[in-house]
Amino acid sequence: MTDIRKNVILAAGIFAVCLFCCAGAGFGSYRWNEKHFYDRIAAVVSVVPERQADIMKALKDMEACNINAGREILGRYSYYGHLPERNFYVLSGLGSMAAAFAAAGWAFFLFYREKGKLKKRTAYLTEYLRQVEEGTYGISLERSQDVFxxxxxxxxxxxxxxxxxxxxxxxxxxxxxxxxxxxxxxxxxxxxxxxxxxxxxxxxxxxxxxxxxxxxxxxxxxxxxxxxxxxxxxxxxxxGVLSFEIREVPVSDLISCALEPVLPLLEEKGQQVRICGEKDDLDEKEGFGEKDIFMACDLGWTREAVGNLLKNACEQSPKQTEITIRIWDNPIYTGIAIEDEGRGFSEEELPRIFQRFYRGSSAQKDSIGIGLSLAKSLIESQNGEIRAQNRAGGGARFLIKFYKNLPVTSK
Missing domain, CATH: 1.10.287 (Helix Hairpins)
Known part of the structure; x- marks a missing residue:
């Protein structure tokens, strides 16, 4: 039998006992007053037996009598309306109320005690499931006989x-x-x-x-x-078996490493690279140097991902154009945007741009359609996200966000 069932049965028993006591007290009070009243009338009749007919008539028809005159006569002998036997009613009422309040108080006590137990058990099970979710299985589950x-x-x-x-x-x-x-x-x-x-x-x-x-x-x-x-x-x-060495990396080092393999292609097409803030408010000298932005990532794999995006921007942009790299930082994530001045993406290409082996209409002849898919997989494996979108003034934009709750594994 569970604790709740025991407590319910106990509370019901107490309530039944209180109810029986209240009913017994009321019935006993009625019987006691009836006997007391009978004894007093008998005493009056025994004193004036010659007026017994008048007394019986007055008892049966009180409206025909002058009750106020009788009360005045009784008052002369210090008998008033608050007769001594009336205290029994008061005591009985007080006892009944006390019993009812005691039963109600006990019921509330049991209710809040059970509520506290349920809250405690719920918190324990919630914590247990949270630790299981984190991969901690060594904690034994407490077993209790209750609703849980x-x-x-x-x-x-x-x-x-x-x-x-x-x-x-x-x-x-x-x-x-x-x-x-x-x-x-x-x-x-x-x-x-x-x-x-x-x-x-x-x-x-x-x-x-x-x-x-x-x-x-x-x-x-x-x-x-x-x-x-x-x-x-x-x-x-x-x-999920790729090993990442997460450490705090200056974004300037990341961009420099990612640009290095793309430099020959940039020189061949006469393209320029501009590095700025999210809204063109970060000068290269201000953004890099003493005020450089740091983010947690694996430099090698992130360099490959960003390098693939830069290579794609370079291939999709005409000659003598500019590729813009925007960098910004906030308390939630570090953002990197790579923008080109090419034709952008068509509506059919946008949903499929990161699919494996997908080649857009403007892809190079020797392209196999794996670079962008690899970049997306490497970025998302480091608690990041990437989106492709068209710029308002023309051209494509790759928007990368590296969130800041990634634990550092190496200094």
């Missing part, structure tokens, strides 16, 4: 199933990470061999057309190596 007993049983079963599922998923991720590492090693070995063979062929060949063919083969081999590395990185990020 069935709920506790179901929670305990669910937690056990969840723990087994997470442990199985962890093992699967570990196996996947090992398999991807093996695949990466197996793919790099023949690619390295192909590069070595290309170099040997270039040394032995004399004709220019043969050398040109070997160089094309070398270019395609490098492209295959880059594609293989990108696909493996993307697969590891999707599987």
């Amino acid at each position: 007993s069935n709920l506790e049983d179901e929670i305990y079963k669910t937690v056990l199933a969840l723990r087994e599922s997470r442990e199985g998923l962890k093992k699967e991720k570990e196996n996947l990470a090992r398999n991807l590492a093996d695949i990466s090693h197996q793919l790099k070995t023949p690619l390295t061999s192909l590069n070595v063979l290309n170099e040997l062929l270039q040394r032995r060949l004399v004709k220019e057309e043969d050398i040109a063919l070997v160089r094309k083969m070398e270019t395609q081999t490098e492209r295959l190596g880059g594609l293989t590395a990108a696909l493996l990185t993307l697969s590891r990020a999707d599987a």
